[in-house]
Amino acid sequence: MNIKWTHERSLLLSRVLTWAMFLLACAVLFLIPMITEWYDAVSGKPPVRTVLTVCLYISDIFAILAIWELNILLRNISKQELFTEKNTRCVRIISWCCFGVAAVCAALTFWRLLALMIAIVAAFVGLILRVVKNMLAAATEMREENDYTI
Protein backbone atom coordinates (compact mmCIF):
# COMPACT_ATOMS: atom_id res chain seq x y z
CA MET A 1 0.00 0.00 0.00
CA ASN A 2 1.49 3.31 -1.09
CA ILE A 3 0.11 6.29 0.87
CA LYS A 4 1.27 9.64 -0.48
CA TRP A 5 2.43 11.89 2.35
CA THR A 6 1.11 15.41 1.78
CA HIS A 7 1.24 18.66 3.71
CA GLU A 8 -2.46 18.29 4.59
CA ARG A 9 -2.00 14.78 5.96
CA SER A 10 1.01 15.89 7.99
CA LEU A 11 -1.06 18.73 9.43
CA LEU A 12 -3.93 16.35 10.19
CA LEU A 13 -1.55 13.99 12.00
CA SER A 14 -0.22 16.92 14.08
CA ARG A 15 -3.77 17.96 14.99
CA VAL A 16 -4.79 14.40 15.93
CA LEU A 17 -1.68 14.02 18.10
CA THR A 18 -2.33 17.41 19.71
CA TRP A 19 -5.90 16.41 20.56
CA ALA A 20 -4.69 13.05 21.91
CA MET A 21 -2.16 14.89 24.07
CA PHE A 22 -4.85 17.33 25.21
CA LEU A 23 -7.13 14.46 26.30
CA LEU A 24 -4.19 12.78 28.06
CA ALA A 25 -3.31 16.00 29.92
CA CYS A 26 -6.98 16.37 30.97
CA ALA A 27 -7.08 12.73 32.13
CA VAL A 28 -3.86 13.25 34.13
CA LEU A 29 -5.58 16.11 35.95
CA PHE A 30 -7.99 13.57 37.50
CA LEU A 31 -5.32 10.91 38.04
CA ILE A 32 -2.78 13.07 39.92
CA PRO A 33 -3.77 11.82 43.43
CA MET A 34 -3.30 8.21 42.29
CA ILE A 35 -0.01 9.01 40.48
CA THR A 36 1.50 10.67 43.57
CA GLU A 37 0.32 7.85 45.84
CA TRP A 38 1.90 5.29 43.51
CA TYR A 39 5.13 7.33 43.29
CA ASP A 40 5.51 7.50 47.07
CA ALA A 41 4.90 3.75 47.29
CA VAL A 42 7.55 2.79 44.70
CA SER A 43 10.20 5.50 45.22
CA GLY A 44 11.41 4.18 48.58
CA LYS A 45 12.29 7.73 49.67
CA PRO A 46 10.66 10.02 52.27
CA PRO A 47 7.08 10.83 51.13
CA VAL A 48 6.56 14.04 49.13
CA ARG A 49 2.95 13.49 48.18
CA THR A 50 1.59 16.97 48.98
CA VAL A 51 4.42 18.85 47.26
CA LEU A 52 4.34 16.53 44.25
CA THR A 53 0.55 16.86 43.97
CA VAL A 54 0.72 20.68 43.95
CA CYS A 55 3.59 20.68 41.42
CA LEU A 56 1.84 18.21 39.13
CA TYR A 57 -1.44 20.17 39.22
CA ILE A 58 0.32 23.45 38.32
CA SER A 59 2.44 21.77 35.62
CA ASP A 60 -0.58 20.00 34.13
CA ILE A 61 -2.52 23.26 33.92
CA PHE A 62 0.46 24.82 32.08
CA ALA A 63 0.54 21.75 29.79
CA ILE A 64 -3.20 21.98 29.02
CA LEU A 65 -2.85 25.69 28.22
CA ALA A 66 0.18 25.05 25.98
CA ILE A 67 -1.57 22.21 24.10
CA TRP A 68 -4.67 24.37 23.66
CA GLU A 69 -2.55 27.16 22.14
CA LEU A 70 -0.79 24.57 19.95
CA ASN A 71 -4.19 23.50 18.67
CA ILE A 72 -5.10 27.13 17.83
CA LEU A 73 -1.75 27.47 16.05
CA LEU A 74 -2.36 24.34 13.96
CA ARG A 75 -5.90 25.51 13.13
CA ASN A 76 -4.52 28.85 11.89
CA ILE A 77 -1.87 27.06 9.81
CA SER A 78 -4.55 24.90 8.17
CA LYS A 79 -6.41 28.14 7.30
CA GLN A 80 -3.19 29.36 5.58
CA GLU A 81 -2.75 32.06 8.22
CA LEU A 82 0.95 31.68 8.96
CA PHE A 83 2.69 34.92 9.81
CA THR A 84 0.13 36.67 11.96
CA GLU A 85 0.17 38.35 15.36
CA LYS A 86 -2.25 35.67 16.64
CA ASN A 87 0.30 32.94 15.89
CA THR A 88 3.12 34.93 17.48
CA ARG A 89 0.96 35.27 20.61
CA CYS A 90 0.31 31.49 20.63
CA VAL A 91 4.04 30.66 20.48
CA ARG A 92 4.75 33.27 23.19
CA ILE A 93 2.13 31.71 25.52
CA ILE A 94 3.51 28.20 24.89
CA SER A 95 7.01 29.50 25.62
CA TRP A 96 5.87 31.03 28.93
CA CYS A 97 4.09 27.77 29.81
CA CYS A 98 7.43 25.96 29.38
CA PHE A 99 9.13 28.52 31.63
CA GLY A 100 6.29 28.06 34.15
CA VAL A 101 6.83 24.29 34.23
CA ALA A 102 10.59 24.92 34.55
CA ALA A 103 9.98 27.15 37.59
CA VAL A 104 7.69 24.56 39.21
CA CYS A 105 10.22 21.77 38.60
CA ALA A 106 13.04 23.98 39.89
CA ALA A 107 11.06 24.39 43.15
CA LEU A 108 10.51 20.61 43.30
CA THR A 109 14.30 20.15 43.16
CA PHE A 110 14.40 20.90 46.93
CA TRP A 111 12.62 17.57 47.48
CA ARG A 112 13.66 15.54 44.43
CA LEU A 113 16.92 16.35 42.61
CA LEU A 114 15.74 14.55 39.46
CA ALA A 115 13.23 17.37 38.88
CA LEU A 116 16.18 19.61 38.01
CA MET A 117 16.61 17.73 34.74
CA ILE A 118 12.97 18.33 33.78
CA ALA A 119 13.36 21.99 34.78
CA ILE A 120 16.41 22.41 32.52
CA VAL A 121 14.72 20.65 29.58
CA ALA A 122 11.53 22.74 30.01
CA ALA A 123 13.53 25.97 30.23
CA PHE A 124 15.52 25.02 27.13
CA VAL A 125 12.35 24.27 25.13
CA GLY A 126 10.90 27.56 26.39
CA LEU A 127 14.01 29.40 25.22
CA ILE A 128 13.89 27.79 21.76
CA LEU A 129 10.22 28.73 21.45
CA ARG A 130 11.03 32.27 22.48
CA VAL A 131 13.53 32.54 19.62
CA VAL A 132 10.93 31.04 17.25
CA LYS A 133 8.46 33.65 18.53
CA ASN A 134 10.95 36.46 17.81
CA MET A 135 11.47 35.07 14.32
CA LEU A 136 7.71 34.79 13.75
CA ALA A 137 7.23 38.40 14.91
CA ALA A 138 9.89 39.58 12.42
CA ALA A 139 8.31 37.51 9.64
CA THR A 140 4.87 38.99 10.45
CA GLU A 141 6.33 42.49 10.18
CA MET A 142 7.95 41.63 6.82
CA ARG A 143 4.71 40.13 5.49
CA GLU A 144 2.76 43.24 6.54
CA GLU A 145 5.31 45.47 4.82
CA ASN A 146 5.08 43.34 1.70
CA ASP A 147 1.27 43.36 1.76
CA TYR A 148 1.19 47.13 2.13
CA THR A 149 3.65 47.84 -0.67
CA ILE A 150 1.62 49.22 -3.55
Next chain:
Amino acid sequence: MPIIVNLDVMMAKRKISAGELAERIDITPANLSILKNNKAKAVRFSTLEAICRELDCQPGDILEFSKDEQ
Protein backbone atom coordinates in the same frame (compact mmCIF):
# COMPACT_ATOMS: atom_id res chain seq x y z
CA MET B 1 4.19 57.74 9.24
CA PRO B 2 5.81 61.14 8.40
CA ILE B 3 5.16 60.65 4.67
CA ILE B 4 1.66 61.81 3.73
CA VAL B 5 0.01 60.72 0.48
CA ASN B 6 -2.02 63.53 -1.06
CA LEU B 7 -3.44 61.39 -3.82
CA ASP B 8 -7.06 62.36 -3.15
CA VAL B 9 -6.21 66.09 -3.55
CA MET B 10 -4.55 65.44 -6.93
CA MET B 11 -7.41 63.16 -8.01
CA ALA B 12 -9.92 65.90 -7.16
CA LYS B 13 -7.86 68.45 -9.15
CA ARG B 14 -7.80 66.15 -12.19
CA LYS B 15 -11.45 65.15 -11.64
CA ILE B 16 -10.74 61.44 -11.82
CA SER B 17 -12.50 58.74 -9.79
CA ALA B 18 -10.67 56.09 -7.74
CA GLY B 19 -12.01 53.28 -9.88
CA GLU B 20 -10.89 54.94 -13.11
CA LEU B 21 -7.40 55.71 -11.78
CA ALA B 22 -7.03 52.16 -10.43
CA GLU B 23 -7.90 50.79 -13.85
CA ARG B 24 -5.54 53.18 -15.67
CA ILE B 25 -2.52 52.43 -13.46
CA ASP B 26 -3.38 48.73 -13.32
CA ILE B 27 -3.75 48.21 -9.57
CA THR B 28 -6.78 46.98 -7.63
CA PRO B 29 -9.22 49.55 -6.15
CA ALA B 30 -8.44 48.00 -2.73
CA ASN B 31 -4.71 48.78 -3.12
CA LEU B 32 -5.49 52.29 -4.35
CA SER B 33 -7.64 52.77 -1.26
CA ILE B 34 -4.71 51.65 0.98
CA LEU B 35 -2.51 54.22 -0.78
CA LYS B 36 -5.11 56.99 -0.59
CA ASN B 37 -5.80 56.41 3.11
CA ASN B 38 -2.11 56.55 4.10
CA LYS B 39 -2.07 52.86 5.10
CA ALA B 40 0.68 51.91 2.62
CA LYS B 41 4.14 51.08 3.96
CA ALA B 42 5.92 51.54 0.62
CA VAL B 43 5.24 52.60 -2.98
CA ARG B 44 6.94 50.96 -5.95
CA PHE B 45 8.61 53.31 -8.45
CA SER B 46 6.53 51.68 -11.21
CA THR B 47 3.30 52.55 -9.35
CA LEU B 48 4.50 56.10 -8.67
CA GLU B 49 5.48 56.47 -12.33
CA ALA B 50 2.04 55.29 -13.49
CA ILE B 51 0.24 57.65 -11.08
CA CYS B 52 2.35 60.64 -12.16
CA ARG B 53 1.79 59.77 -15.82
CA GLU B 54 -2.00 59.46 -15.46
CA LEU B 55 -2.44 62.48 -13.20
CA ASP B 56 0.15 64.54 -15.10
CA CYS B 57 2.01 65.58 -11.97
CA GLN B 58 5.30 65.22 -10.10
CA PRO B 59 5.95 62.76 -7.20
CA GLY B 60 6.19 65.78 -4.89
CA ASP B 61 2.57 66.67 -5.72
CA ILE B 62 1.46 63.31 -4.29
CA LEU B 63 3.94 62.69 -1.49
CA GLU B 64 4.64 65.08 1.36
CA PHE B 65 7.01 64.88 4.34
CA SER B 66 5.59 66.09 7.64
CA LYS B 67 7.68 66.35 10.83
CA ASP B 68 4.54 66.53 12.98
CA GLU B 69 3.48 63.03 11.95
CA GLN B 70 6.66 61.43 13.40
